[in-house]
Amino acid sequence: MILKISHASVFVLDQDSAFDFYVNKLGFEVRQDNQMGPAFRWLTVGPKEQPNFELILLPVKEGALFKKDKVKIMTDLLKEGTLGGLVMDCTDIYATYEELTQKGVIFAHPPIKQIYGRIDTTFKDDSGNWVSLGQNV
Amino acid sequence: MDVYPKVFLYRRLVQSKLFIDNHFAEKIDLDNIADEAYCSKFHFIRLFKGVYGRTPHQYLTFVRLEQAKSKLKNNISVNDASFAVGFESPTSFASLFKRTYGQTPSYFRATQIKLSSARQKTPLKFIPGCITAKFNLDK
Numbered sequence: 084m085i086l087k088i089s090h091a092s093v094f095v096l097d098q099d100s101a102f103d104f105y106v107n108k109l110g111f112e113v114r115q116d117n118q119m120g121p122a123f124r125w126l127t128v129g130p131k132e133q134p135n136f137e138l139i140l141l142p143v144k145e146g147a148l149f150k151k152d153k154v155k156i157m158t159d160l161l162k163e164g165t166l167g168g169l170v171m172d173c174t175d176i177y178a179t180y181e182e183l184t185q186k187g188v189i190f191a192h193p194p195i196k197q198i199y200g201r202i203d204t205t206f207k208d209d210s211g212n213w214v215s216l217g218q219n220v
Numbered sequence: 221m222d223v224y225p226k227v228f229l230y231r232r233l234v235q236s237k238l239f240i241d242n243h244f245a246e247k248i249d250l251d252n253i254a255d256e257a258y259c260s261k262f263h264f265i266r267l268f269k270g271v272y273g274r275t276p277h278q279y280l281t282f283v284r285l286e287q288a289k290s291k292l293k294n295n296i297s298v299n300d301a302s303f304a305v306g307f308e309s310p311t312s313f314a315s316l317f318k319r320t321y322g323q324t325p326s327y328f329r330a331t332q333i334k335l336s337s338a339r340q341k342t343p344l345k346f347i348p349g350c351i352t353a354k355f356n357l358d359k
Binding site: 090115117119123125131139146147148174175177178180181182185193194 | 223224225226227230231233234237238271272273286339340343346347348351354355356357
């Protein structure tokens with residue numbers, strides 16, 4: 084029986100920039116930040132209120148995971164906004180939308196009350212991953 | 221037309237919250253924050269709690285404690301961490317920390333330093349096997 088998801092990953096174009104976005108803009112905690120040799124940095128973050136979950140910020144770069152041609156494909160997909168799919172909950176959608184907007188996060192639109200019982204909106208992270216942010220009502 | 225309901229009210233509350241986020245280490249007069257939000261102190265406290273689930277004072281304490289945790293993780297002493305985040309007495313900080321997190325700041329600091337050291341010495345123990353295999357980290 085599967086109990087929970089402990090880790091999930093998003094591909095990012097630049098780990099330093101992603102660190103800044105997820106920690107300084109979204110307010111996530113750094114869970115692990117460990118450079119392992121010259122080529123691999125293990126970087127995970129998570130919401131302060133969800134201590135047992137780690138979001139892995141995996142870089143799209145040439146190496147063990149991606150060949151050069153795949154790096155180009157992934158980079159294009161990220162920049163086009165094709166990838167992503169994280170869904171985040173917050174305590175008050177309007178306050179969170181306002182705060183993140185003031186911090187420079189770009190939203191697709193202001194929060195909208197949806198027919199499925201949620202007020203939500205969408206933004207892109209610094210790499211182009213789209214993220215849904217909402218509050219159940 | 222407003223982009224969402226009570227937009228100006230939300231902007232004032234967010235400004236107050238960000239003020240606390242940015243000035244937590246200083247002596248903050250929460251009455252002044254209410255003035256800047258252009259409402260009475262009691263109305264402001266009620267609105268703030270409605271949005272953030274904590275009164276402004278509780279939120280300020282929460283931010284200071286979270287910042288202190290971060291400093292303790294980085295090997296800063298309990299006394300230095302306490303003063304650096306705006307507590308006036310390390311003793312009251314330690315007691316509040318224990319009440320909030322169920323462990324003393326010294327114990328928290330010691331376990332975090334031990335954990336950090338283990339992550340440095342044996343990093344693969346802290347990384348899921350699928351990542352280790354995909355990135356050939358064990359070779």
